[in-house]
Amino acid sequence: MSFFRLGELAEIIGGHLFGDPDFVVRGVQEPQRAEEEDLIFLFDARALFEVLSSRAKAVVAGRGCKEYLPEKHVIEVDHPRIAFARVLARFSSPFRPPSGIHPLAFVHPRARLGVGVSVGAFSVIEEDASIGDRTCIFPQVYIGKGVQIGADCLIYPQVVVREYCTVGNRVILHSGVVVGADGFGYEWTGERYEKIPHIGTVVIEDDVEIGANTTVDRGTLGCTRIGRGTKIDNLVMVAHNVRIGDHVIIVAQSGIAGSSILEDGVVMGGQAGVTDHCWVGKGARIAARAGVTARVPPGEVVSGFPAQEHHKELRERALVRKLPKMWQKIEELEERVRKLLKE
Known part of the structure; x- marks a missing residue:
């Protein structure tokens, strides 16, 4: 593993160092x-x-923490988690097999x-497919006819990219991804x-994972x-003719039904769903397990099923939790009314 002096790391992450710039760090x-x-x-x-x-x-922390x-x-630093990502990238890098075509x-x-380009054992690249410079095709990958894949991509084992689909530059497709199924x-x-x-296609733009x-x-x-720049987690379903904007985050086990639109910067929590032909505005947030069935305005935070404005959903959930006591109170009042009527 690499080692760095603290002074070097401070420059890399844009931080202010309080301490010895020559102190050596060998890991995270x-x-x-x-x-x-x-x-x-x-x-x-x-x-x-x-x-x-x-x-x-040695510690990386937010501003004002030295005391x-x-x-x-x-x-x-201003943002410790961004610094964390950049430091980890310096101390490690994904395994890349040597360039060349495996004989199998x-x-x-x-x-x-x-x-x-590297092509691993038992991978198949069909007629008229194009693979960009320095892209790594790991073993057991299928690249269909006419597929276009850009430069510096990582296509991990058992990925399928079907015919005539397009993948941009610096895209990462993890194992089991299927692009272009019916x-x-x-x-x-x-x-x-x-x-x-x-008979349509799929287009995945640059820097998607x-x-x-x-x-x-x-x-x-x-x-x-x-x-x-969009990042999609494991076990997500993106249906036909969906349009996902730039820098969208979609967390695991979510599903987006056909012809829906997620504009730039949308965030979907885990197990969230969007029904067909819905529109989710720029920067909207969809809470985990929410079910979107109608238009979501830009910047809105929604939760529940059917999804609604988050604070309204929280108020309703709070009332639901009070229902047992409210029901008990109603029964007590009914009993008192019956006794009064008998008198």
């Missing part, structure tokens, strides 16, 4: 497991005791591979369900689109 660790030359992070005041009692000599850590070398891979003669479209004829062909076993269906006509 949790406070309770750290050794003297590990770097630790203080994200929350509740963890202050753990940080103080840690063997680690609480008098015995430590401290780098103060199949690459169609009419496929085009850029400079420094959408779920059928019409009842009176006797049976007739399949609606899906998609988690394991997530599916992105192709459009019926046109395309299903995922905007640049």
